[in-house]
Amino acid sequence: MEGPINGGMLYHEVQESKLCAVHCVNTVLQGPFFSEFDLAALASDLDRKERQMMLEGGVGGGETAYGCLPGESHNVSMDGDFSIQVLQKALEVWDLQVIPLDCPVAEPAQIDPELENAFICHLQDHWFCIRKVNGEWYNFDSLYAAPEHLSKFYLSASLDTLKGFGWSIFLVRGNFPKECSIASFEASNGFGQWLSPEDAERITKSSNSVQRPPHRTGLTQQLSDPSLEYGEAELLLDAEDEDLKAAIAASLLESTPATGSALPSMSQDENKNISGEKE
Template sequence: MDGSAEEQGGASNGGMLYHEVQESKLCAVHCVNTVLQGPFFSEFDLAALASDLDRTERQMMAGSVTGDYLPEVSHNVSLDGDFSIQVLQKALEVWNLQVIPLDSPSAGPAQIDPEKENAFICHLHDHWFCIRKVNGEWYNFDSLYPAPEHLSRFYLSAYLDSLKSSGWSIFLVRGDFPSDCPIASSETTGGYGQWLLPEDAERMTKSGGMAAVSDDDEDLKAAIAASLAECGTGGGARPGDEGEKGEEEKRE
């Protein structure tokens, strides 16, 4: 496993935690940024990556006859901002990070000792979130929560097993994670990013509550559609989607 600044004892971002609270249905954006621990990507950055993937897929599928492939529809992003795992992989590849299914043979050690890793991505239906080790401690960076939730090393393994039993797809993230990110204002984090001290995150977690998800997504849909149109790709539901479920629904 590749080393990281955290494993070598260096505290990242001065001990601060970077968390993004749910905005519309941009949980994939929030997930990528909390893996990286900084506001590195916007929804438009991921939409551009989705368009690149769609273009490559159209070239590969050119001339083939298949009933379930619609070239005029994006297979990597829907109009409401839900992205495919391939888009998340592409985004993290920019930072030389690999995304590996946890049930793959190469992830065998992580199945036995997950606490020795640095990050996991979790996905079910239309919701993404990451579990990340920051400064030696594990946190659940689910954007539906107002702050990162601390996870003990013992509970980490049990929690991952619980997610798998509930049907969640889990991916391991490996590589050299960014060791530091300039702490930015809310204007540069899209308004939904925040930097928190661990004690502040603990206090907010104990106060309870879920992040509110706005139902007014028309501006977001229009912006994503415009971004895709510039690249010649139309947004739409992706094949294999199991139906939309509200992200405000609290997991058991």
């Protein structure tokens, strides 16, 4: 019988600037495999390919078929918000598929979501992951201090309520990484942390016992008014990182036809060599 992934530990990232898409991807993978610069490079490459397709299709001048002006990015904003296409490309590196939950192929997940392994949720520029780790479900929202445990019954109810409030939900399927070397990644970024389920529960209870701003409340209160919650969260996180903005701008410049494609900082083979096995 196989043992627990990552020695039974949970990987969680706390919100940094507007990098919730980075946090979402890494908590799906349960390890700090991607940085904001990796996702910016993927966004740059997607922009380059989209522009090439438009040139080949004879689209030019004014707004593009994607609703952007020429030279603007359709896949990343200057403050670090990424499109679903970028998240899909990042997870494809690990042979994972991102499928809209309302697609026919995802119908079994709508009936029995507890049989799946991960969901990505999106509303108003905020991304977060709901992930099964070692048989237990957790909400890895980066606005929370720690992963929030979800019962299997509450998982289904939560997904239904999120859909009712207008959240876009995506199913993630494939061979998830089985192990991430904690020692190899412990200094990889400043917002990732490894927690035991017991520590996560203790931190969650402690956080819920004190009065916090609305965007820091638990999932039950979050579902009551998600637009208000994340609107206020965005105001609190509005001080963007100037280095991040400069890096994204540089990546977008690299995506122009004159400079060619910007490639992810880690190739698929290099990524897979980092962790080895998959579950």
